[in-house]
Amino acid sequence: MRKYLRLAAIQLRISLASAMAYRANFLIEGVMATASLGLTLLPLIVLYGVRADVNGWDLPSALVVMAYFTGLRAVLEGLISPSLVDLVERIRSGSFDYVLLKPVDAQAMVSASRYEPWKVFDLLGAIALLIYAFYKRGSAPSPAEIGLGMGLFVAGALAMYALWIVCAAASFWVGRLDNLMYLLGAIFDTGRWPVMVLPGAWRFIFTFVIPIAVMTTFPAMALLGTLKATTALATIGGTFALLVVSRLVWRAAIRSYTSASS
Amino acid sequence: MKSQLSRTVRALPTLLRIGVAETVAYRAEFIVWILTTTQPLIMMSLWTSVARGGSFKGYDADAFVAYYLATLLVRQLTGNWVAWQMMEEIRMGTMAMRLLRPIHPFVTYTASQVAALPFRSIIALPLVVILLVTSASSGVTHDPMQLAMFPLSIAMAWLITFAILFAIGSLAFFLTQTMAIATLYFGLFSLFSGYLLPLDLLPTPIAKIAAVLPFRFTLSVPVEIITRTLPHGELARLLAAQVAWTVALIAFAVWLWNAGVRRFESVGT
Amino acid sequence: MIVAKDLKKHFKVHKRPPGFGAAVKSLFHRTYETVKAVDGVSFTIERGERVGFLGPNGAGKTTTLKVLAGLLHPTSGDATVEGFVPFQRSPELLSKITLVMGQKSQLIWDLPPSETYAMNRAVFDVPRAQFDATLKELTELLELGDLVDKPTRQLSLGERMKCELAAALLHQPTTLFLDEPTIGLDVAMQVAIRDFVRSYNQRHSATVLLTSHYMDDVVALCPRIIVIDRGTLIHDGDLRGLVKQMDPDKRVSFTVTTPLPGGPGCDDETLAKLGTVLAKDGKRITLRVQERELPSVVGELLGTLAVADLAIEDPPLEDILRKMFGKVHK
Numbered sequence: 068m069r070k071y072l073r074l075a076a077i078q079l080r081i082s083l084a085s086a087m088a089y090r091a092n093f094l095i096e097g098v099m100a101t102a103s104l105g106l107t108l109l110p111l112i113v114l115y116g117v118r119a120d121v122n123g124w125d126l127p128s129a130l131v132v133m134a135y136f137t138g139l140r141a142v143l144e145g146l147i148s149p150s151l152v153d154l155v156e157r158i159r160s161g162s163f164d165y166v167l168l169k170p171v172d173a174q175a176m177v178s179a180s181r182y183e184p185w186k187v188f189d190l191l192g193a194i195a196l197l198i199y200a201f202y203k204r205g206s207a208p209s210p211a212e213i214g215l216g217m218g219l220f221v222a223g224a225l226a227m228y229a230l231w232i233v234c235a236a237a238s239f240w241v242g243r244l245d246n247l248m249y250l251l252g253a254i255f256d257t258g259r260w261p262v263m264v265l266p267g268a269w270r271f272i273f274t275f276v277i278p279i280a281v282m283t284t285f286p287a288m289a290l291l292g293t294l295k296a297t298t299a300l301a302t303i304g305g306t307f308a309l310l311v312v313s314r315l316v317w318r319a320a321i322r323s324y325t326s327a328s329s
Numbered sequence: 330m331k332s333q334l335s336r337t338v339r340a341l342p343t344l345l346r347i348g349v350a351e352t353v354a355y356r357a358e359f360i361v362w363i364l365t366t367t368q369p370l371i372m373m374s375l376w377t378s379v380a381r382g383g384s385f386k387g388y389d390a391d392a393f394v395a396y397y398l399a400t401l402l403v404r405q406l407t408g409n410w411v412a413w414q415m416m417e418e419i420r421m422g423t424m425a426m427r428l429l430r431p432i433h434p435f436v437t438y439t440a441s442q443v444a445a446l447p448f449r450s451i452i453a454l455p456l457v458v459i460l461l462v463t464s465a466s467s468g469v470t471h472d473p474m475q476l477a478m479f480p481l482s483i484a485m486a487w488l489i490t491f492a493i494l495f496a497i498g499s500l501a502f503f504l505t506q507t508m509a510i511a512t513l514y515f516g517l518f519s520l521f522s523g524y525l526l527p528l529d530l531l532p533t534p535i536a537k538i539a540a541v542l543p544f545r546f547t548l549s550v551p552v553e554i555i556t557r558t559l560p561h562g563e564l565a566r567l568l569a570a571q572v573a574w575t576v577a578l579i580a581f582a583v584w585l586w587n588a589g590v591r592r593f594e595s596v597g598t
Numbered sequence: 599m600i601v602a603k604d605l606k607k608h609f610k611v612h613k614r615p616p617g618f619g620a621a622v623k624s625l626f627h628r629t630y631e632t633v634k635a636v637d638g639v640s641f642t643i644e645r646g647e648r649v650g651f652l653g654p655n656g657a658g659k660t661t662t663l664k665v666l667a668g669l670l671h672p673t674s675g676d677a678t679v680e681g682f683v684p685f686q687r688s689p690e691l692l693s694k695i696t697l698v699m700g701q702k703s704q705l706i707w708d709l710p711p712s713e714t715y716a717m718n719r720a721v722f723d724v725p726r727a728q729f730d731a732t733l734k735e736l737t738e739l740l741e742l743g744d745l746v747d748k749p750t751r752q753l754s755l756g757e758r759m760k761c762e763l764a765a766a767l768l769h770q771p772t773t774l775f776l777d778e779p780t781i782g783l784d785v786a787m788q789v790a791i792r793d794f795v796r797s798y799n800q801r802h803s804a805t806v807l808l809t810s811h812y813m814d815d816v817v818a819l820c821p822r823i824i825v826i827d828r829g830t831l832i833h834d835g836d837l838r839g840l841v842k843q844m845d846p847d848k849r850v851s852f853t854v855t856t857p858l859p860g861g862p863g864c865d866d867e868t869l870a871k872l873g874t875v876l877a878k879d880g881k882r883i884t885l886r887v888q889e890r891e892l893p894s895v896v897g898e899l900l901g902t903l904a905v906a907d908l909a910i911e912d913p914p915l916e917d918i919l920r921k922m923f924g925k926v927h928k
Contacts, residue, residue: 073720081706081713095509106516106525110372113530114379117386121379164669165704168697169721170689176721257371266378269371325685326671 074171075179082149082182096185104192107133107259122263129261130200132287135220136259138193139282142224143255145186147231151251153180154235167325174232174317197290208290215299216290222306223282227255229306229313230277236313236320258283278305337432344437348444369404372525373397386530392556395468396527398460399552404524405453407487407547409442412511415498419593428590435495435583442491468556475554478568482551485571490547492578495586502589517542523549543578546571600643600666600773600805605675607636607661607829635661637829638675643807645772648799650820651809652919658829659809663775666807667697679773693722696771700778703758704765705750711761712746715768722769729768736764739794756787763791767798774798776808780815788812792819813915825919838912844921845913848892849876851884852905872898886913 086092111133115126124132154177157163166173201207208216234251254277262270262280273280285302288294373394380390388396415438418424427434460469470476497514501507519525520535521544528539528549539545550567553559559567610630636658643649651659664670666677668684668691677684682691705714719729736742740760745753753761759779766774776795780788796819799806810816816823816837823840825833833840850873869875872895873887887895892910899905 070720070723074717077716077720081709085708091506095506099509099513102513102516106520109520109531109535110375110526113526113532116532118379118382121382161699161702162704164664164697164699164702167669167687168667168692168695169718170692171721253368256368260371260375264375264378265371266374269374322671325669 070171071175071179074176078179079182079184083184086184092185096188100186100188100192103189104137104196107137122261124261124264127200127204128287128291129264130196130203131290132261132283133259134193134196134200135223135283135287137196138190138220139223139227139258140255141186141189141193143227143231143251144189145183146224147178147228148251149181149183150178151231151235153177155238158238163324167321173321174314177235178228178232208292212290212292215294216286219286219289219299219302222303223286226278226282226306226309229309232313233316236316239320239324255279261287278309281305337436340432341436341440344432344440345444348441349447368519369397369401369524388527388530392468394463395460395466395556396552398456399469399555400524400548402453402456402460403483403486403548403551405449405456406446406483407490407551408449409445409487409491409494411438411442411491412494412498412507412514414438414441415495416501416507416511419501424593428593435586438495439491470555470558472558474561475559475564478564479551479555482554482568482571485568485575486547486551488575489543489571489578492575492582493543493547496578496582499582499586499589502593518544518547521545522547523552543574546574599645599678599680600641600807601676601678602642602662602666603640603676605636605639605662605665605677606634606673607658607665607670608673609633609635634829636665636672636826639826639829639831640675641824641831641834643805645805646799646803647822648796648806648820649808649822649824650816651807651824651826652813652816653826654919655811657826659826660777662826663697663777663807663809667695667775668692669697693769694771695773695775696766696769697775698762698766698777698779700759700776700781703750703762705758705762707750710747710749711753711765714750714765715746718765718768724769728770732768732770733764736767739797740764741790756783759783759787759791763794770802771804772802773805774807776806776810778810779808780810780812788815789818795819813919817915837915841912841915841918844918847886847888847913849884849909849911849913850887850892850895850899851877851882851907851909851911852899853907854881854883854903855906868903 111126111129114121115129119125121129154163157166157177166176169176231251257265257269257273258279260280262273262284265273265280270280281302285294285298289299373396376385376388376393376397377390379385380388380393385393415424418427427437430437460466493514494511497507497511500510504510520531521528521539521542523539523545528536528545531539539549550571554564554567609632611633612628613631635656639658639662651662653659661670665672666679666684668679668687671685680691680694682688684691705711706717715733718724724732737746740763742760742764745757745761746764750758750761763779774795779795780791783791792815795806795808798804806819808815808820821836823833823835823837824831825840833843866875869883869885873885873891875883876886877884885895896908896910899908
């Protein structure tokens, strides 16, 4: 266990060093984070400029969902995506073989191979949005709600990670899949809206099939105090199940890779 | 010069055929690219849900469906990933190979992107059918002139998109952070082209800016042509503006490319 | 110790003929054929041996190596490395072996090799003191100097290979799988790497399995040679044995000086009596001579014909292999 922590620490150090290497990055990332936040908010502003309420969601509560979406996306692009891109590259160049030769679990090793530290700006933006939303609401969440909200955020991140592993495993079978991260990003985009706002069929798909909306809507509801305990438990259980499934898929992918590669 | 042109023309069928073969070889990757352009569907479901409570700023549910289906259609037919392709080639070092060929890379890249069109059209076809057959057809124009100009507008939108992405790809000769620029471009594109929201729904100051930027002509203009009723004077103005942007941006892209290649040849990767 | 018993590895490969129609068809339906990369290979290698795998391209050498390293599951047959079954990839085994692939790099591209070394130290859980000592030894042996602090992409091919070797040996493995380690390198670097591998093998009693296209690598480094062609093992033994078996005749080369007055000249007739003329390069002549005739031929050359720079050699390995594979291919 300590070995894995040490590995992650080294990877973080390396990624930080790379990130600091270009001072221009600082400015660019700040600008991108702001622009991205603005773009995300715009449809909301347009919508709530005309309507006060959509399917039971008013502007502040929609902002909370948006904040969770932004925060999760920061985690996706900062902690998860970079490693995925790295993995796909390794498979393409053949140096993934070297990963299999190390006495470390391959999934752990590829999951922690690279980070984008500058995405912390997006995370800060998410937190700012959250504070603003509750300011607009005129009330703050209780400690219990905050705890549950944080817990579900972590669950959401883990579920996102599990989905990522499944996509990475797909690239073993299919060969070249360099634009995988764009796919994940596109699917993930649906999480910016409270799932109740979407019509019936989509609501079902994004709750049970590709639970993206769940990752953002339910934690937001927890913070807003409208989440049922059973739903919270189901979400956590679902996350756990997703992680197990993703592990199985990964192992199947490795089995396939070591039987069919040349 | 003349022989260069004739050589290029003669090579085109082969270039296109190989482009198709490439697209097919990486069919999974291709599907992924198609899937990434499904944001309009999400938006459509959102806004139709909203519009069910009453028409929103002049758009009823059918109008939203028509708009976003048209957006999807145009996006499928104009989307290409040449910037990403160029960045990869420069990074991997295979750009040098492309420069050694006696045909201008603008043409070879165009060919490989155009080669994807048959497949994209297969995706687009169901959309057209849905547009024409369902209730959304009320959101589609019946003016024969507009319908006739629609393919022309799409072709120009394709060229403008390609030119902009080609220019961004050329930036990779100068900068290392072109990925960030490409992402920024897509952000701007999704806002100012009408991909995210119909341009007339945007807050007025933003809508004003959007009206003069080229992004509008990569998506919104063809969509407007097919979904609105436009007086022919307006139609002609839009098309003329599109032509102007097409020419200007192609010229800019080729100029930037040439500058980039000069730098590439003097500095190396 | 490495044991392979009737090892087989077959692959399914997608076949697509050229042309537009075929391209579209392959969107919907793909045809596969079976490639028998390794088809029944058996051998036993003791601890500390240096063994070279030879064979033409596509013979199955790299595939065999990958099966032994645990990267591939064999289709059938058994393999054990140091008592472990390789494809189970137990951490204990992985800490004892290493694989170096000349065509693929494990060094992080944008960063100095020292960062990869730090990674490997963490991954293999090497104690600090031992790591420092090993790195020092490797740096000296490979003459790395300050190469380890330059980003990998800035190193030349030879420098990269040296750093690559260091990265592979930081955990002091006792079995080395080397797949074309000298590919693309200049002669001086090839020699340096050969010397290094031999020295490592002697210091640590490490078993070395080497595949190479360069005969010199194998000849210089490996007393034992395993020849694989089309997935089957066609020779397993020492180099001299292989040579003797395939071509027992010797090669005699010499330089012609002015003929002795009164004695026969070095014309074709004279030469034909001595043996078969293989090459005539100006004044340098190479003959093929049967072993039992050597004494008389040499006597003749040195005495009557008074040649200079006489050399007696085994046939070149290339010729042997060409002959061997020519035999199999029919």
